[in-house]
Amino acid sequence: MTRFLLAVIPLVLLTSAASAQQQQGREACTRDAQRHCRPVLNNGDDxxxxxxxxxRARLSKGCQKTLTEHGQ
Incomplete structure (x- = not known):
């Protein structure tokens, strides 16, 4: 049981960190998406x-940075 927990805990922490990073990215681009992409907001993330x-040229610096950091 201890080995199982030692294997699962890092996985949970990595998943939480990735989720938090994704949330920060969404927050950085929320206003830009609402301003420039309102017609497609309900069409999914892609x-x-x-x-x-x-x-891209009209996006906030924070959103531009987030896109760049995520290879976009």
């Missing part, structure tokens, strides 16, 4: 991401 990429 549609919003494509829209943000199309409007």
């Amino acid at each position: 549609a919003v991401l494509a829209c943000l990429q199309q409007h």
Whole structure:
């Protein structure tokens, strides 16, 4: 049982960290998405991401940084 917990706890921590990072990225681009991509907000993350990429020159510096950090 102890070995199981030692294997699972790091996995949970990694998942939590990735989730927190993703949430921060969403927060950085929320206003930009609402401003520039309102027509596609209900079409899923891929549609919003494509829209943000199309409007990249008009995005906030925080959103631009987040996109760059995530290879977009």
